[in-house]
Amino acid sequence: MSLIPSHFGGRRTNVFDWDPFDGFFKSALASVPAETSAFANARIDWKETTQAHVFKADLPGLKKDEVKVEVEEGRILQISGERSKEREEKNDKWHLVERSRGKFLRRFRLPENAKTDQVKACLENGVLTVTIPKEEEEKPEVKPVEISG
Secondary structure, eight states: OOSSOOTTSSOOSSGGGOOTTTTHHHHHHHTSOHHHHTTOOOOEEEEEOSSEEEEEEEOTTOOGGGEEEEEETTTEEEEEEEEOOOOOOTTOOOSOOOSOOEEEEEEEEOOTTBOGGGOEEEEETTEEEEEEEBOOOOOOOOOOOOOOO
């Protein structure tokens, strides 16, 4: 006799044997292609200064020909790339493989004040820096009013 109802699949024989999230993460990740998910979490910072929007991405070991920076549909910044698998020799014996390989893709919707026609990108020491200048804000004209009395 089961201690809990079998609403979520097979029969459970013990309360502690039940995991309400069983299979949830597997099914959520099933829609992400394996070749993209391996390196999908490229770490990116986005800061806004008075002059520009600045994106910094940690991409250690990548060369500039392995990275693409694009502006799509006017206001979508897309940063993508691929870290290739190292060539293996027949006699190689791997003891540990921890570095991520595969494709990555990150997209950001830029605000209205971004000058998307003036985007600059630089890859130096494994850090990609993308700088997008901002349009100057129009400051409202302030007229002093004379006070009588």
